[in-house]
Amino acid sequence: MGVNIVVCIKQTFDTEAKIVLDNNGQIDPNGVNMIINPYDEFAIEEGIRLKEKFGGEVTVVSLGGSRTQEALRTALAMGADKAILVSDAALDRVDEWTVAEVLTKVVSGLAYDLILAGRIAIDDGSSQVAVRLAENLGIPSVSSVLKIEVNEGEATVMREIDGGTELIAVNLPCLLTAQKGLNEPRYPSVAGIMKAKKKELKSLTLQDLNMNAEDLVAKMQIARYSLPTPRQGGRKVPGDAAAAARELARLLREEAKVL
Amino acid sequence: MIFDLTEDHLMMRKMVRDFAEKECRAGAEERDETEEFPREIWNKLAELGLAGISFPEEYGGVGADYIAYAIAVEELSRVDASVGVTLSAHASLCVNPIYKFGTEAQKTKFLPPLCTGEKIGAFGLTEPLAGSDASGTRTTVVRDGDGYIINGSKIFITNAKEADTYVITAQMDRNKGNKGISAFILEKGMPGFTFGKKEKKMGIRSSATYELVFDNVRVPKENLLGEEGQGFKIAMVTLDYGRIGIAAQALGIAQGAYEAALKYAKERVQFGQPIAKFQINQFKLADMATQIEAARLLVYQACYYADQHRPVGKYSAMAKMFASDIAMWVTTEAVQMFGGYGYTREYPVERMMRDAKITQIYEGTNEIQRVVISGNILKE
Amino acid sequence: MAKAIWIFVEQRKGQIRKVSLELLSQGRKIATEVGEPLVAVIVGHGLETLARDIAGYGADKVIMVDDAKFAEYSTGPFTSALNQLIRQEEPQAVLFGNTAIGKDLAPRLAQRLGVGLASDCTDMLVDHESFLAFKRPIYAGKAFAHVKTNVRPVLATIRPNTFPLATPDLGRDAEVVRANPSIDASDLKAIVKEVVIAASKRPELTEANIIVSGGRGMKGPENYAILEELADVLGAAVGASRAAVDAGWREHKYQVGQTGKTVSPNLYIACGISGAIQHLAGMGSSKVIVAINKDPEANIFNVADYGIVGDLFEVVPLLTQECRKLVQD
Numbered sequence: 001m002g003v004n005i006v007v008c009i010k011q012t013f014d015t016e017a018k019i020v021l022d023n024n025g026q027i028d029p030n031g032v033n034m035i036i037n038p039y040d041e042f043a044i045e046e047g048i049r050l051k052e053k054f055g056g057e058v059t060v061v062s063l064g065g066s067r068t069q070e071a072l073r074t075a076l077a078m079g080a081d082k083a084i085l086v087s088d089a090a091l092d093r094v095d096e097w098t099v100a101e102v103l104t105k106v107v108s109g110l111a112y113d114l115i116l117a118g119r120i121a122i123d124d125g126s127s128q129v130a131v132r133l134a135e136n137l138g139i140p141s142v143s144s145v146l147k148i149e150v151n152e153g154e155a156t157v158m159r160e161i162d163g164g165t166e167l168i169a170v171n172l173p174c175l176l177t178a179q180k181g182l183n184e185p186r187y188p189s190v191a192g193i194m195k196a197k198k199k200e201l202k203s204l205t206l207q208d209l210n211m212n213a214e215d216l217v218a219k220m221q222i223a224r225y226s227l228p229t230p231r232q233g234g235r236k237v238p239g240d241a242a243a244a245a246r247e248l249a250r251l252l253r254e255e256a257k258v259l
Numbered sequence: 260m261i262f263d264l265t266e267d268h269l270m271m272r273k274m275v276r277d278f279a280e281k282e283c284r285a286g287a288e289e290r291d292e293t294e295e296f297p298r299e300i301w302n303k304l305a306e307l308g309l310a311g312i313s314f315p316e317e318y319g320g321v322g323a324d325y326i327a328y329a330i331a332v333e334e335l336s337r338v339d340a341s342v343g344v345t346l347s348a349h350a351s352l353c354v355n356p357i358y359k360f361g362t363e364a365q366k367t368k369f370l371p372p373l374c375t376g377e378k379i380g381a382f383g384l385t386e387p388l389a390g391s392d393a394s395g396t397r398t399t400v401v402r403d404g405d406g407y408i409i410n411g412s413k414i415f416i417t418n419a420k421e422a423d424t425y426v427i428t429a430q431m432d433r434n435k436g437n438k439g440i441s442a443f444i445l446e447k448g449m450p451g452f453t454f455g456k457k458e459k460k461m462g463i464r465s466s467a468t469y470e471l472v473f474d475n476v477r478v479p480k481e482n483l484l485g486e487e488g489q490g491f492k493i494a495m496v497t498l499d500y501g502r503i504g505i506a507a508q509a510l511g512i513a514q515g516a517y518e519a520a521l522k523y524a525k526e527r528v529q530f531g532q533p534i535a536k537f538q539i540n541q542f543k544l545a546d547m548a549t550q551i552e553a554a555r556l557l558v559y560q561a562c563y564y565a566d567q568h569r570p571v572g573k574y575s576a577m578a579k580m581f582a583s584d585i586a587m588w589v590t591t592e593a594v595q596m597f598g599g600y601g602y603t604r605e606y607p608v609e610r611m612m613r614d615a616k617i618t619q620i621y622e623g624t625n626e627i628q629r630v631v632i633s634g635n636i637l638k639e
Numbered sequence: 640m641a642k643a644i645w646i647f648v649e650q651r652k653g654q655i656r657k658v659s660l661e662l663l664s665q666g667r668k669i670a671t672e673v674g675e676p677l678v679a680v681i682v683g684h685g686l687e688t689l690a691r692d693i694a695g696y697g698a699d700k701v702i703m704v705d706d707a708k709f710a711e712y713s714t715g716p717f718t719s720a721l722n723q724l725i726r727q728e729e730p731q732a733v734l735f736g737n738t739a740i741g742k743d744l745a746p747r748l749a750q751r752l753g754v755g756l757a758s759d760c761t762d763m764l765v766d767h768e769s770f771l772a773f774k775r776p777i778y779a780g781k782a783f784a785h786v787k788t789n790v791r792p793v794l795a796t797i798r799p800n801t802f803p804l805a806t807p808d809l810g811r812d813a814e815v816v817r818a819n820p821s822i823d824a825s826d827l828k829a830i831v832k833e834v835v836i837a838a839s840k841r842p843e844l845t846e847a848n849i850i851v852s853g854g855r856g857m858k859g860p861e862n863y864a865i866l867e868e869l870a871d872v873l874g875a876a877v878g879a880s881r882a883a884v885d886a887g888w889r890e891h892k893y894q895v896g897q898t899g900k901t902v903s904p905n906l907y908i909a910c911g912i913s914g915a916i917q918h919l920a921g922m923g924s925s926k927v928i929v930a931i932n933k934d935p936e937a938n939i940f941n942v943a944d945y946g947i948v949g950d951l952f953e954v955v956p957l958l959t960q961e962c963r964k965l966v967q968d
Contacts, residue, residue, distance in 0.1 A: 015779070015897050074270060128746035161712075164835050168713075168829050218755070225777075225782055226782065233942040235943070244949060246961050248961070256944065
């Protein structure tokens, strides 16, 4: 029987990356270490666990450039079965709507019971694409899940909300976005790494999907990027513990006016 | 000549690095202080297939190559050299000789649990009176019925007491010199086989180092490894390959210390600027980086020869000697870069310096490495 | 009312969330600036008493969807309801708080409407071409993207604590319109079975004005008691760095940082936290940062407005005492 799972992932800058703007005011990707978006790792891990439990297949899908193949191969090394990469020069300037449109085209051609994704990408921090995808596919979505149980065409999930959790019963097929705490992603084993190169990794262009760049113009425009004004830190409150504590309290009230 | 690593190697490096960072870094200082053996870390790395990484699948290994193995040891050692040597001693000094010299029955019996990491391996060659001069083995073995009885002791044995499987050497006939030495596979729990003193060491303190004590240990004939009298050769071949592991360990230690020094130099401000701006530090970092590159190439060259089944002795000796010497130098300079802070336990470089020293000594001192290298080149 | 600015007002059990009041406050300023009405949209059950508060913060009109089927938030019904209202009334912009609900509802709604969405914005300006332009943090606040759209309605979610609360004018009136959007079976494919709210007298981390946070220097879970005491005196939330969460001392939901929560309180007190980039990513937009750490070289001091080099186990209790005196004044 099995549960067929599609996992949408994204390759992002490493969390340690320093962000610099190039001469054109664009984010400079040179010398940056790329990783699988950490939240997507929870999604990949959960997909593999469900496959191990119920049987079925896990397909990972991503939009990106040639470097994105590393991310997909790592997912295959962890235990995913197939990978699809959509790579096209026309997809250089995209917004969440565009990405969702392209993913919809790819995913609607696949058999799935469940779609998983990370709840947010640590680069754009938008937290939109997966939910938009669910809307396009006409399936229910639950975001920020901490626990997933699958049973006979239905999933019971625990969702994180502000200050608490909810228990939600949702029909399959559905889309769930993963929150940290859902699981502990496995390291790809050596055997997994060696098997990954034998697994299918398809690379598609917009043309392969019968899509036109003109129909995919982003709804949001980025007028410019900026860097934060560096904080002027470094001021130390002198004195022993008692004197410093007293002075700090005073400064916070009278100078900073936050107490 | 291709100088790039394959995609598999790169993925492996990333995996082991992530593993080392997440699993080994946080507790490294504490384990160094308490000398606690990293058993849980071992179990986790075994799950990932690292215990049998370069051994064939038919024996429970993963069938990767020597470069993959060197990368694994390097990346673990970059964070915690004790974990690195635990893997290296296990794989190179115990699994490898059984794989190379064992009968089919021995391989089928002993290799699978070792390759899956369920059991840990160790190698007992060194004795109080037989260090560099390994042929001076005083541990004795006599035939007894169709088995053997072993008496004696071994010293400075890595993974001792934690390991389940031991490849050891014993002298059957002193008149034959080296040709009288035989190798045996022993298992923890065999009557008469006990462990003696735990060594309190300068570095790699959470690596288990104990004496092995043999008091009339009866060993069945099925546990003779290779032929009678082949033991010395087995030991030498084992060390030829084992040096690759130590070279990789030293390389990892150097890499870890270098990265720490580089990061610190960029952050530490003195005289109004980061100390990385001072030419003396820039030159030191340049030298560190260059030495490490050179060491890495020597390690991979030795791996290449091993993978090609070409004679490896000269290259593994070169790699081990060079990598360990540069590791000692790099870690010492790293402590220097950190200044007073480098001397304290707050920062990892003093541990790395203490860890590096042994790589110049074990699996053949660097003096012996020169004996091996010159022996090779004078024959050419 | 075409061209109106809509604020989605979030409430739970009769309590309007602070971020919605912040949006009404800022929305009021913008509405006045552009000369268009400010409309509040509130969806739930048992909402009658809330209209007055909403009016007080500046709404000209309140669209109230009050029905048992909306008693608990659920993606399907809420998306449908708002979609219907928006298509009918054609506002120019719809703003949400970047809360758990906002993050879930806004993108689904945006896709249904076929429009863009600016998420987690930390600033908003009137723009003559695109009506509103937004500034939003990317790479966990290491950079900002300035975004706009030519498509209508303009949708955005705004980070809590971005805009100040206005002083409410309780004498203000707003027109209250009751709406009755329908939902169908497709909206009910996900059913909320149970809601568990952690009983905490502390403010929620992402909304708190003051946060007291502990890291590796805390040395153990039991020591957080001293931070909790300070937090009690200040009415603050208690956060943790990743080191503390990974060590098992605090739950992940209290983690501040790149892979935890992003907070921008007025005051962030970092105790025994070294200040790794990933942690700064989560609290770097705090108005005032205080650092207490025994390591004078700790990176956190580079971003702290005030720092004390010392043993937090000595300093924090003394600080608690001093703050208690201040609060009692």
